[in-house]
Amino acid sequence: LDAERNEQTLQQAVHKGKVLETTYNELNEAMENYVRLPSQQFANLVKRYIHFRKATELEDRIQSDIYDNETKDVLEKMESFCERRADEISKQMLGIRQERTHLAEVLTEKFDNLEDENSIFLIRPLYSYQGR
Numbered sequence: 802l803d804a805e806r807n808e809q810t811l812q813q814a815v816h817k818g819k820v821l822e823t824t825y826n827e828l829n830e831a832m833e834n835y836v837r838l839p840s841q842q843f844a845n846l847v848k849r850y851i852h853f854r855k856a857t858e859l860e861d862r863i864q865s866d867i868y869d870n871e872t873k874d875v876l877e878k879m880e881s882f883c884e885r886r887a888d889e890i891s892k893q894m895l896g897i898r899q900e901r902t903h904l905a906e907v908l909t910e911k912f913d914n915l916e917d918e919n920s921i922f923l924i925r926p927l928y929s930y931q932g933r
Contacts, residue, residue: 803924803926804832804833804835804836806924807828807832807912807923807924808829808832810921810922810923811825811828811829811921811923812825814915814919814921819919819921820915820919820921824911824915827911828908828911831904831907831908831911832908834900834904835901835904835905835908835926838897838900838901838904839901841897842894842897842898842901845890845893845894845897846894848890849887849890849891849894852883852886852887852890853883853887856879856880856883859879860876860879860880863875863876863879864876904926905926905927908925908926909925909926912925
């Protein structure tokens with residue numbers, strides 16, 4: 802909603818000649834990316850959960866059977882694979898959080914500049930998530 806309001810305000814500023822179209826395009830792209838990132842973060846959480854559930858189900862099935870050394874080796878390899886996959890997803894999630902923080906900083910700085918130079922007031926992004 803804030804991004805939509807900002808986009809409308811910027812469009813009006815472009816039509817009035819207060820903002821260059823290139824500036825509008827840059828800000829609009831950054832706002833779209835900022836708004837898009839939470840859905841990517843959620844998708845990664847879902848992937849991580851599905852991966853965890855499948856691994857748990859498979860492990861339960863294997864452990865319920867009689868297991869020999871070969872089964873134990875397969876189980877250890879599967880566990881190692883699951884850990885690597887979980888690490889990959891965690892890294893992707895960290896990257897998304899970092900990108901969102903960076904975009905929030907960039908947008909805030911550019912919005913401040915527009916306010917100072919052209920008296921155009923835009924709603925700044927509020928990014929309150931604190932990483933663990």
